Amino acid sequence: MQAFEKLGTFYLGKQIETVTGEVSDRLLLYDAKDLTTHAMMVGMTGSGKTGLALALLEEAAIDGIPAILIDPKGDLGNLMLQFPDMKPDDFRPWVDDAEAARKELSPEAFAAKTAESWRAGLAQWGQDGERIRRLQASAEFAVYTPGSTAGRPLQLLRSFDAPPAALLNDATALRDRVLSAVSGLLGLLGIDADPVQSREHILLSNILDRAWREGRNVDLKALIQDIQAPPFEHVGVFALESFYPAKERFTLAMRVNNLLASPGFAAWMAGEPLDIQRLLYTPAGKPRVSILYLAHLSDTERMFFVTRLLSEVLAWIRAQPGTGSLRALLYMDEIFGYFPPTANPPSKLPMLTLLKQARAFGLGVVLSTQNPVDLDYKGLSNCGTWFIGRLQTERDKQRVMEGLEGAAASTGDGFDRDATERLLAGLGNRVFLMRNVHDDAPVLFQTRWAMSYLRGPLTLPQLASLPGNAPEHAVPQVLPAAKPQSPPTAAAPQQREPPQSAAPAPIVPPDIPVYHLRSPQAEADCTYVPSLVAGYKLHFVDAKAAVNEWVGRTWLVPFAALTGEPSWDAPVLCETANRDLVRAAPSQARYAALPASVTRPKALPAWTKSLTAALYQHATLDLFAFPDLKMVSRPGEPLGDFRVRVCQTLRERHDEQVASLKAKYTPALRTLSDQIRRAEEKVDRERAQSGQQKMNTMLSLGATLLGAFLGRGRSRIGTVGRAATAMKSAGRIGKERADVARAEESLDVLQRRLQDLEQQFETATAELSAAPHPETLQVETRAIRPRKSDILIEILGLCWIPADTFYSFLPKR
Structure with missing residues (x-):
């Protein structure tokens, strides 16, 4: 591996x-946990920022980390x-014909050349087609296009759903959510509204706050x-x-109504609901x-969407x-503005709230920009990792340096401004400086080859042609969590059309309560069909x-x-009973015949x-269990979501084990590193002493020889003494060389011990x-049954149910 x-x-x-x-053989392996302290990518156009972002997102997907990408x-x-497979035919629909023409190649030849280039680039970085298959098997990729049907559409304007109970109980969180929802909507209407001064x-804030506290969703019709x-x-x-005043409120209501009635906004009300859990995981848990x-989208529409999403x-x-x-990851490709x-x-x-709070919940926020000047660097001081590519102007560099200093100060780490500026000055294409608060020093690196083909920006028609990007269709839920398992012998109704002889409401015994299910169409045109309504509660205890x-x-x-x-063997779950079940009979409704x-x-x-x-005989509460962790699903929790929760727990256990191993090996690794540093210093010192001794000996020997040839009398006697000293110095050269050899040998031993210890850590x-x-x-399934008293x-x-609704409930035969 x-x-x-x-x-x-x-x-x-x-x-x-x-x-x-020079690019070394040392891989840059980034610890996924470090992303919980968020990351910032900065670099001018052409610096390789998109390639780095895609590489990081590919690694997260292979690791089973879901992501929401704002593009x-x-x-x-x-x-x-x-x-x-890296076949030319795979690349052919996506290569640029104009670029092929500039290179005097046919589109087919250019696609073949691109395929070969991608194969060679991946191989150079230790990757191949099998790793791409692993990427495809590890995660599902989907493109959503709010306000368009070119990709998967998203519902945004149908309603402002009430937040979960946990958020309702947090006054600050509820206030922030109301503020964001109202600000985004007013921005979409072209109203630049101050939350404190704007009527x-x-x-709107009071309307949403009141509705949400009552647990009500607010669609645009109700809002108007x-x-x-x-x-x-x-x-x-x-x-x-x-x-x-009412007259001025009517003007505001008209503006909202115009938005609702605009044909261009029909696509905003269609598609999948904006559900973060479903954006991060498929229903099966992938x-x-x-x-x-x-x-x-226009700038106003983008702001509205990003605000709602955040x-x-x-x-x-x-x-x-x-x-x-x-x-999970939240990535935004351009945060400017x-x-x-x-x-x-x-x-x-x-966004600021996410940067401050998301860490505690395991959400990593990764932001990117090619415009580093107009950003809130105080807010970005919450980013623990900075990836800095080539910058365009001196002003850009100074703003980035301010951000790095703020990030270092927020964690109490030191920051060497001069050294960082020198590194930034020499950055080239696909070369980035990584400043991670979890590491001891900045790292310079070149990004790996992306597994995805970097085609450049895609258009809506190109998105529409993407394979495997069809919208997801919801599967209707026809059985409740507590359900009969052994159906009685009574046959379900077979008819499919409402009876022709519809009549006024039949007489019903006075002890039998009568209800009506609201009709989605005009009540005067509706025929109602009889059924029973049964509302019950079951108490499950285990x-x-x-x-x-309950x-x-x-x-x-x-x-x-x-x-x-x-x-009783063919019940249908009525999820809208609280809203649509009423006692009052609609006017002018027609009714089908009543069963005898x-x-x-005493019916x-x-x-x-x-x-x-x-x-009592057949109802169960089906729960899912993972015995290895003694985990059981929550009542009503879908199987896919339970699988996700189990995998997250296993990941946390894995991270704890890795942290334990690091705690075990880090002291020994640090000690060896310190010993190697001192040994390297000793080798340098011994080499310097040996070189100095050799120089001194050569000078002494040279002076002795000159004295022997040029001196007279006593000076020759002194020359003999100097010659003896020179010979002794020559002997010390051998000793110094031996000292150098011993120091180098000690360094080599320490380096081998460090390599062995690192290998032990990697193996563990x-x-x-x-x-x-x-x-x-x-995953196992466990069934819990209620007691009769429960x-x-x-x-x-x-x-009485509208006929169209009633017959849509029945099983197709």
Whole structure:
């Protein structure tokens, strides 16, 4: 196994010798955990910043780390261009025909040349097609295009969903989320609103705050209604009409309505919901790299989207348990304009909050820019790792130096400004200086070859042609968590069209409650079909699994076509019962015929008994378990999400084991390193002494020979003495050489011991079990049954359902 294939290690390139400027064989292996303190990438156009970013994201994906990538320029779509076979036909649709013409090549020949270049480039950096296959198998890659159907569309304007309970209980977090949501919406409307001074901002903030505290989602239609008739009479101490008169509120409501009615915004209301968990993982639990392509949007639309996204990410991390391991990545390819030093665009507050708080929840934030001047470097002092490429102006360099000093000061580390400036002055293409607060010194390195084909920015038509980027279709949930397992013999209804002889509402026995399910169409055009509605609660208790949970569900139970009895084997979960189930009958509605069983004496007690028996005999709470860690899923937790949670726990255990090994080996490695440093100093000192002794001996011998030839009388006698001294000095040369040899031998022994110790550490870390892939995790299923005394029937009665809705519930035959 290659050294860079270990879990938790990101292979980013090779280190460069700072003295010679040559690329060495030493790999730059970045510790994934260091990204929990966030990272900043800075470099001018052409510095290789995109290649470095893609390399880091590829390493994270291979490691099973999901990522959300904000792509304002369109470069990150290149991650979809992964060609493990490296055939010319794979590259042909993506090479630039104009570039081929400039090189006097046909597009086919240029594609073949590109394929060979990519194969050779990967091989030079120890990579091949098999590693690309590993990348594809480790994560799903998808491109989302909000406001367009070229990629996977995302819903943003359909509603402002209420945040989870954990966030509602945090007053500061709720305030920040309201502020971001309202600022983003007003920005989309072209209203530059101050949160403290603007009436529009204050009014909308009060509306959202009130709705969310009541647990209500707010769609744009409801928001328009609430603007015209707010659910409160005072704003602060002022009456609503004094603060914001109805006529002026109508103007604001019209602006929101115009946005809603605009044909260009229809795409903003279609597609998958903005769900951070689903952007990070597939329903099966496979890590996902979600590329959020924004190049087609206006500046106002981008700001709105980024603000909403960051607010949703904040809500997501606050619902996660704390961890010291890297759980996910958030990468933004160009932060310029979203995080300025003095202005306060809607995106700044959630971004600053993420930089301050995301670390505790294992979310690494990686930011990138080619415009390093207009950034809030006080906020960016929260970034522990800086990747600095070639910079364009002296002003850019000075601003980056300020950011590095701030990052060093925030951790109490020293910072050598002069040495850093010298290193920055010599940066070339694909050469970066890494300043990591977790390392002792900056590192100069060249980035590795990206596995993805660097095509350049992709357009919407190109995104539409990407293979494997079809939208995900939700699978309807037709059975509840507590469900019958052995169906009775009653047959489900077979009819598919509403009966032709629809009539007014039939007479129902007075002891049977009657409900209606709201119709999605005009009530006067709707025919209602009978069924039962059963709302119940089941109490599931299992001390071993630490489960003590009441599970409430509402079923719609059709009547069997042949017998007219309730089909307890064919219930349908009604997830919108709280909203759509009403007692009042709609006006002018038509009704299908009522089964005879409804008018039978004591029908309601019989249904109650049958429902209770069915639930007692067949209802279970199905939980998932991973015995090795004694982990059990939460009630209602999807299997994919449970797999993700188990893998995260295994990763944390792996990181703890690695940290333990580092704690064990680091003192010995540091001691040996210090001994080698002193031994190197001794070798240098002995060599210097030997050289000086040799020089002194040569000078003494030369003076003796001159004296012997040119001297007379007594001077010749002195010459004989000097000759004897010179001979003694010549003898000391041998001794000095022996000292040098012994010093070099001692240094060699220490270096071998260091290599052996490093090899022991590498072997020990390689033997640690890697976290399994979520989709291959072996998970058990456990069924918990309720006691009879733990079955509570809350609602049981007749329910009239719109015919179209009713027949869509029935199984297709």
